[in-house]
């Protein structure tokens with residue numbers, strides 16, 4: 169008999185709490201992976217062209233004067249359907265709160281032919297990103313032992329050491345130190361941690377997983393992008409899930425809007441995650457009555 173979805177969610181959440189990461193396989197059906205990989209490659213090109221044409225920045229998803237830009241999700245609407253996956257959303261609700269939303273959506277393709285295999289840039293993610301622009305939304309150290317956001321990497325090219333599977337240090341989400349403690353101007357020098365942000369860390373592992381999976385990281389886990397020495401790009405999209413109580417607008421960091429017509433075509437499960445970012449809509453959390 170198949171394990172009920174609620175039991176699977178419980179077991180992913182148990183791993184996430186203990187290790188700081190988990191892999192959910194089969195969120196995208198095998199027969200959809202290739203088409204969606206092409207969709208993300210094309211969407212990435214269109215997004216780059218769009219931001220170049222307006223003189224803005226795809227990195228920050230802002231216009232030439234730092235005004236709010238077009239959300240990356242608008243360029244990959246067919247993939248976005250999966251962002252409301254029952255297991256991924258179930259895990260996010262178990263870890264964060266029953267009321268969640270997507271705070272950031274980004275392209276994370278690692279280009280081919282990068283042979284700097286010693287490359288590391290260990291960090292923690294929003295809202296624990298100590299080098300975030302003007303500390304916009306960055307929690308101060310020492311971090312309280314609370315999961316505040318989950319980073320989800322949507323794997324469209326299988327992850328392996330050969331193509332730049334993400335480096336993580338399992339269980340580091342429970343460590344009070346941080347590899348970038350010295351880069352946060354709010355931390356006095358006597359509290360800097362002696363952890364190398366740009367070198368291998370004992371216990372680090374490189375994530376592997378088949379195309380069509382989602383890797384979920386606690387935002388506090390120490391992790392780093394890896395170089396991709398293969399001859400094909402490692403195509404990946406990123407979404408971050410946040411609880412209702414976390415400010416996702418502070419500092420104007422990556423809060424680009426979703427055009428109305430793109431939003432209207434989303435299934436309800438995905439509308440719930442982006443309503444706070446769509447042009448002309450209220451945040452559903454504000455409207456919640458029960």
Ligand SMILES: O=C(O)CCC(=O)C(=O)O
Nearest residue numbers: 276293334391392393394
């Ligand atoms: O692309 C990757 O493998 C990791 C991405 C990452 O570290 C991040 O976006 O915070």
